[in-house]
Amino acid sequence: MQRPTPLPASTPPARPAWSPDEEIAFTRIGPPVAVPEGGPGDPDETAPIEPLWHDVPDDAVRPIPFAPAAESAPDIDPEVGVRDVWAAARARRRALRAEVRRFTARQRRRRMLWIGVAAALVLLVLGTLGAAYSPLFAVERVQVVGTSSLDAGAVEAALADQIGVPLPLVDSSAVKAALIQFPLVETYTLEARPPHDLVVRIVERTPIGSVQSAAGYTLVDAAGVALSTTAEPPAGHPVIDVTGGVGSPAFEAVGTVFRALPDSIRTQVTGMTATTANDVTLDLGGPGTSVVWGNADDSEYKAVALESIMAARPPEGVSSYDVSSPNAVVVR
Template sequence: MGTVLGLVAALLAAAIFSPILAVGTISVTGTKLVTTDQVQAALEPLKGKPLPQVSDDEVGRLLEPLVQVKSVTTQARPPSELVVEVLERIPVALVKQGERYRLVDVDGVVLATTADPSSVSLPVIDGGAGTIGKDLFQATAEVLGALPPDVLSKLSNASAQSVDAVELKLVDGQTIIWGNAGEKELKAKVLEALLKVPADPKNPVRVYDVSAPRHPVTR
């Protein structure tokens, strides 16, 4: 029995440390904000390392400089391919800074910058984190993060007088009274349904109030 266990241990050790199973190719999926080339370049130090020794944590640490990457999962495909699936942060708004606009996620992480806000179908958060304060910024960003992409793309800007008074503006000029960040998933579904109601030219809607999502109001 001892001989058999020793043989198994030797085979496992050989598999773990064998150069035959060294990383030679790194395949990347899930990238939009960063490029495949950027990810592969960051993971270049893994080349030549045995596949069984590569962990998600190590890959994540190597990709930390790419702030757009939120997390990763990896899969080894012997003899030499490492597949890396990237989960990126999701941009929810633009924040104006000088003449440029920062693309940010729900945590306020800057993912990119642009000089042309019309090139991105996302709302502008009035004031930004530095002006309106962290709490108001976070409340507004959480609301935007709950909205489906088709609704998010219809917004022009977002603001908050307090954490309980988040308001959104549609590109067509209508106001959305959101209230606080509570029940944000329900509010998002109610708002999405309201926006799909055909417009009545004789009684145009100027305000969508979903602050009490079980009793929404339009006026």
């Protein structure tokens, strides 16, 4: 493969020779100017300075034609004023508001629905409260339930000041002050039965026996609360003889033992004695049988064991039952 032959070097065109005898006229906008001898390349000569528009005829100046715009500007009515501009702006705002209302109509309907539901609930609550606190729901009858030893009529008479009071406004402090005068009342609850009934549910104290004192025989419950005082021992309740009085550990143990007894045995007990919390003894009535109980631990278990042995060995032929150890009951 042969290398291509290089192209011949180009020769610049020859500059024409300058002839001093030639006269060249340089024409600008003005009249022709004669070039002096020596030619334009003579460094010692300069051309005279002539004004640009010197002796230019009027017909030589041509005006530049105006190029029209691509789109003609809209005609402006010279009679449009500020009020017309304001009116157009207001019309535009009204149109914008109308579009906004049209696109938010569903949201506004949903909001109005929720507002209506909330308003209905508020009116319902206000109406209910207004009716409840009005004389339409005032107390007309006080009903006492749950009493056995206590006189229900006396309790109702003590609460007569609540008649005419709206059920929500019944004063619980006044009810407590009225019931505190009845020692047999252990606890109570108030129940409103619209439109006019107030129910008082009472839990009475359970007396465990009577304690002898200088005033006579005082009936007490397991907490040592005095219920009544009589000159003779109350019928149907055992006489309690403990060391240290109603505030001692011996009395607390006696109360625990008596409340653990079944009704079949409780009605046979005529006396309970204790010097300490560990030597509780029960006296059974007619046959004169005693029950050695010991302390109050496992009283429910001891009560079941005593009931079983009494069914097998009645008290008439027994002088004592010892249930201090319920797994090994001793009968004498």
